[in-house]
Amino acid sequence: MKEYIYGRNPVIEVLKNRKVDKLYIQKGDKEGSIKKIYALAKEQSILITETNKKKLDEMSKGENHQGIVALVSGFEYSSLDEIIDSCDENGRVLILERIEDPHNLGAIARSAEAAGFNGIIIPKHGSVYVNDAVYKTSAGAIENIKVTIETNLSQAIDKLKENNFWVYGTDMGEESYSDTDLTGRVAIVIGNEGRGIGHSVKKNCDKIISIPMKGSINSLNASCAASIIMFEVLRQENEKNILQKR
Missing domain, CATH: 3.40.1280.10 (SPOUT methyltransferase, trefoil knot domain)
Known part of the structure; x- marks a missing residue:
């Protein structure tokens, strides 16, 4: 099952630990930790789509997404x-x-x-x-x-x-x-x-x-x-x- 992960620190952690299918980044936002996210995505050849805030708001259900949303597979549980x-x-x-x-x-x-x-x-x-x-x-x-x-x-x-x-x-x-x-x-x-x-x-x-x-x-x-x-x-x-x- 696919899910959206949003917020800069959560997305950075998921990029370090799991396969990310796609990134959605707010248009014009390339400052601060977003630069690190771009670099990590480039290393892993992850598709990035620049979109507007309204679309990101919908993906994050109105939560504070900080201009970044990642589409990933479901969380991997341990035994x-x-x-x-x-x-x-x-x-x-x-x-x-x-x-x-x-x-x-x-x-x-x-x-x-x-x-x-x-x-x-x-x-x-x-x-x-x-x-x-x-x-x-x-x-x-x-x-x-x-x-x-x-x-x-x-x-x-x-x-x-x-x-x-x-x-x-x-x-x-x-x-x-x-x-x-x-x-x-x-x-x-x-x-x-x-x-x-x-x-x-x-x-x-x-x-x-x-x-x-x-x-x-x-x-x-x-x-x-x-x-x-x-x-x-x-x-x-x-x-x-x-x-x-x-």
Whole structure:
């Protein structure tokens, strides 16, 4: 299935990582990072069509395309085995249970890539897949992290455990994430934006951790919560490495 990827950084990343069928660039726009896009396209002999802003607006469904849209084949998903095989003794995996907002998935993917996570697991049903909005929100980072679709998250968790992962679910009122040892092979479960983690997945986690809050609103956006936990995982690993070198 073909899809449109728009925005300068997302298009640059897709040009680096995947086959692009065609580029649409706004007439007269050849400044800044557009020059880099032209150069990458020339290297790969990609057809470029200069068009007007109205056409680009239609392709991007009114989103900010920054004068560039790429036509590409659908996102290439990985298998769970491929994600596990890419992990060393400090492998990091994110499990997203029914994240429905593509902007949340994009923001989570951007943070996951920045925090050095190896892969993201999403369920086959009730979850947004990787689409143009995910690309745009992740600034193209989704191209640099493996994503797999699993029919049964509980079975995926069991497989991670068989491969020496410790699985942490996130919920309110449990042990603080900052008081938890998050080093080694870890998998973090982030729940649905409104309902959180489902019962069957929650009971299959090794431990439930929470983010302490003092405000009157007792929940965070899924992407914010995921980012906080993921960078705590990275912080603890860095701290452990520093101590081992002393």
